[in-house]
Amino acid sequence: MTEKERPMSEQESLALITEMIQKAKSHFHENGTSAILWGSVIGFCGIFSFLRHLFDWNTGYFDIWYLALIALIPQLFIAIRERKRRVVKTHMEAAIDAVWTVYGISIFALMFYLNVVPSISEGFFAADNTELLIKNLATGEARHWKAITFSQSSLLLILYAIPTMVTGIAKKFKPMIIGGIICYVFFIASCFTTVTYDWLLNGLAGIFNWLIPGLILRNKYNKAKLAQHV
């Protein structure tokens, strides 16, 4: 726009408003790095856990899901870099960021629940001079049963679906909507499968929810960047 401005007609004003709103909407900066990171980590951990259960691999004390904790470090760097690079923040982006933050807190809250509640429950049983027993109907042998939450993976799958669906619907980004729907389908399936296959569903959910949409976003971002430089 030039230094000296000529008077605008009403039609020109309206056209300018429309053009600027479109320009603000079309600004594209999502490069999918976080989605690729988490899709890869959850996908790998889920499939590894499935194979470990299936083939009875002994990994000692090392739990592959520690990788999800380690992935918080690169995520922190990604978040800082994204914040530095971001020149505009839309209302929708602010809302979606809040949804993902709440999701992150909820995942850790669920992990806390799954790890703490069983032993606390056993403590309550012990305080009442009771314990959970499991009986082998064939031999009649009864032994102590460690309290657990059944089909833990199903709970994770519901949680995975929430921010993915919200982002997909809000941004009208079909790969994430499809990812969210797949996640709900996996959730229903996981209610009927053993723990071994629950892990497989968990890994596949990571791939469909985040890795594939993330790669599509990266591709779009690269194309948009290329178009800017042409």
Add this chain to the structure above:
Amino acid sequence: MFKDLDPILHSQLRLAVISLLISVKEAEFTFLKEKTNSTAGNLSVQITKLKDAGYVDVTKQFKDNYPQTICKITPKGIDAFDIYVKNLQEYLKSPLS
């Protein structure tokens, strides 16, 4: 009887800036410069006018040792834009337009 269009907003660059800011939570000066295709000097002058009218909030800070200017529309700016658009629609609906 038509109401006069707000002179603060009825200027090409200022209207462009407000239209961009109404669509986002906040934007950096560089984003506004790129989208409005304006010069830094002219844009700075027009943003100051919008700020003086109470239509935008301007925050200056440092990012990686470089000055960074973040602009955000105020509730007063949103109201002014709303009234401006309504008046504009009245003009456009009139048979004289």
